[in-house]
Amino acid sequence: MKLISPSFDEGAAIPIQYTGDASDFSPAMEWDEAPEGTESFALICEDPDAPAGTWTHWLIYGIPGAAFRLSPKMPVMGEHPSGLRQGLNSWGRIGYGGPCPPSGTHRYFFTLYALDSMPDLPPEASRAQLEQAMEGHVLATAQTMGTYTR
Numbered sequence: 513m514k515l516i517s518p519s520f521d522e523g524a525a526i527p528i529q530y531t532g533d534a535s536d537f538s539p540a541m542e543w544d545e546a547p548e549g550t551e552s553f554a555l556i557c558e559d560p561d562a563p564a565g566t567w568t569h570w571l572i573y574g575i576p577g578a579a580f581r582l583s584p585k586m587p588v589m590g591e592h593p594s595g596l597r598q599g600l601n602s603w604g605r606i607g608y609g610g611p612c613p614p615s616g617t618h619r620y621f622f623t624l625y626a627l628d629s630m631p632d633l634p635p636e637a638s639r640a641q642l643e644q645a646m647e648g649h650v651l652a653t654a655q656t657m658g659t660y661t662r
Contacts, residue, residue, distance in 0.1 A: 515543045515624045515654035519584055526620060526658035530584075532612030533662070538570065540584040543624055547651045550577045550626040554646060556639070559611065561618040568639050569620065570608040571599030573631050590635025599637040606636055611660035619659055626652040 519539030520526045528534040541555065557570035572582070574597045588607040591597050601609045611620055631637075631645040 513543060513545050513547065513624070513626055513652045513654040515541060515622065515656045517541055517622065517656055517658065520658045522656050522658075524658060526611055526660045531610040531660055533610075536608070536610045537584055538582070538586040538608035538610075539622075539658075541582040541622060541624070541656075543580055543654055546577070546580075546626045549628050550651055552577050552627045552630045553579065554625045554627060554631065554642060555582070555622060556625075556642070557608070557620060557622045559613070559618050559620050561613070561616075563614060568602045569610065570601060570622075571637065571639055571642055572607075573597055573599065573633060573637070573642055573645075577626075597633065597635045597637070599633075599635070599639065599642055613660060613662050615662055617659050617661040619657055621655055621657050623653055623655045625650050 517539050530539045553575035554573035559567040590606050598607045603609050627649045629649045
């Protein structure tokens, strides 16, 4: 499985419109080659360089198994008409919270999980709840990374 973002190149700087310093829009994500038996996808965006430890910027789950992309500017809402749901980021808010490091360059990893089930989670789930729901159901993962400097 392969994950890319049309919004930024792998390992390159994330454009300012996708950060907390500007519009804070979520970037587009695209993937292919999901394994047979994929029923749903989940995506976690995290910053392992945060001073207080790994910071979760985005939790999104219940993405239908037939999907192959997330559009940019995902509306900030717990549940979307398609059925996908967004959990709470490390700020305790629903949806995407873009890069806004206190200083220096940080890395932002977007990890996509192909799952053999649909997580039975309500909107606004925590990262721990999502990880528990995914346990034993991950068929494959793919990752892309962007950076942001303040």
